[in-house]
Amino acid sequence: MLDTLSPDVLLRQALGALFFPPLNGLLLLLAGLYWQRRAPAAGRLLLLLALFLSYLQATPWLAMRLNGALESSAPATxxxxxxxxxxxxxxxxxxxxxxxxxxxxxxxxxxxxxxxxxxxxxxxxxxxxxxxxxxxxxxxxxxxxxxxxxxxxxxxxxxxxxxxxxxxxxxxxxxxxxxxxxxxxxxxxxxxxxxxxxxxxxxxxxxxxxxxxGYSRYDGIWLQHWLPSGRAMQEVYQAEREWLGLLYYHLRSLITGLTT
Missing domain, CATH: 3.40.50.620 (HUPs)
Structure with missing residues (x-):
């Protein structure tokens, strides 16, 4: 399969993984461990941020917020x-x-x-x-x-x-x-x-x-929406990917407009 995989696609996937869960939380965690010896206060802050980010990105609450903002189109009649x-x-x-x-x-x-x-x-x-x-x-x-x-x-x-x-x-x-x-x-x-x-x-x-x-929806009471799950992490990943893609499209249109 590698011989038919587009190098551009592979590069986009590798670069994009840096911004999305779980790798973005792990990179922040590594940064915290690195700085803990050199600047303990900053290192501890980064570790806390890494833990909080990893948790939040696995919650249905965040999945519904990020995807809900994207799901602006009503069902077609x-x-x-x-x-x-x-x-x-x-x-x-x-x-x-x-x-x-x-x-x-x-x-x-x-x-x-x-x-x-x-x-x-x-x-x-x-x-x-x-x-x-x-x-x-x-x-x-x-x-x-x-x-x-x-x-x-x-x-x-x-x-x-x-x-x-x-x-x-x-x-x-x-x-x-x-x-x-x-x-x-x-x-x-x-x-x-x-x-x-x-x-x-x-x-x-x-x-x-x-x-x-395929609208992002979850059943249950509000408390369940704060319990982390693999499904929620996947939906947060897809939403963050879409927001980054929209940002790229916006920047590309601005650059194209300036150059023309």
Missing amino acids: LAQVRTTGAIVVLGGGQRPAPEYAANVPSGDSLARLRYGAHLARASGLPLLLTGGAPNGGEAEAVVMARVLQQDYGITARWVEAAAETTADNARLSAALLRGAKVGRITLVTQAWHMPRALVSFRAAGLQVVAAPT
């Missing part, structure tokens, strides 16, 4: 979907499944695919699946198309299997849709990913109806 010419479903990863002797969509991809199939059946619109193989192996869109046909009995009209980023998803999907004279789409992705996806697809010249799925 069927009337809105019917004003568009196609439903575009973004890939969100794939994984090997020995029990099926094949690759299957990741949890995020499967949630998007299921919602896309639901909207396609209700509206009669064609589906475009987009997603390459940024981590090597089989392309996400190919895996999604196979599962869509096998499990839902629906054949995707377009399968875009080269995109490695959200910007690629938008650019390559727009090129396919222009050939079919489709300029207005329904876009399906996780609610926390929708802000960045909207920026990319609108920049590619498409009118977009947002159809988010």
Whole structure:
């Protein structure tokens, strides 16, 4: 798989890991241990910050706050979907499944695919699946198309299997849709990913109806939202990644505007 892994993707993942849990807390902890002998007060402060950050980043409370601020798009209505010419479903990863002797969509991809199939059946619109193989192996869109046909009995009209980023998803999907004279789409992705996806697809010249799925929600009383969990850490990770991505898009647009 390493021979098909994009060096750019690997570099982005390695650099990005420095900012996200659990590595950001561990780096702060190491800094505290380093400074404890040279400046004990500063070292102790860094150690306390590392412990607090590691704990906070594993709580449902923070997961809901960070993701909730991203999940600004309301669920799409069927009337809105019917004003568009196609439903575009973004890939969100794939994984090997020995029990099926094949690759299957990741949890995020499967949630998007299921919602896309639901909207396609209700509206009669064609589906475009987009997603390459940024981590090597089989392309996400190919895996999604196979599962869509096998499990839902629906054949995707377009399968875009080269995109490695959200910007690629938008650019390559727009090129396919222009050939079919489709300029207005329904876009399906996780609610926390929708802000960045909207920026990319609108920049590619498409009118977009947002159809988010997979909102971050937790049951239970407020006290349970302060109990750390692996799921909460994963959702904090994804939210911090999205906020960093939005910051990058914003800075890039500012730089582009200044240079032009």
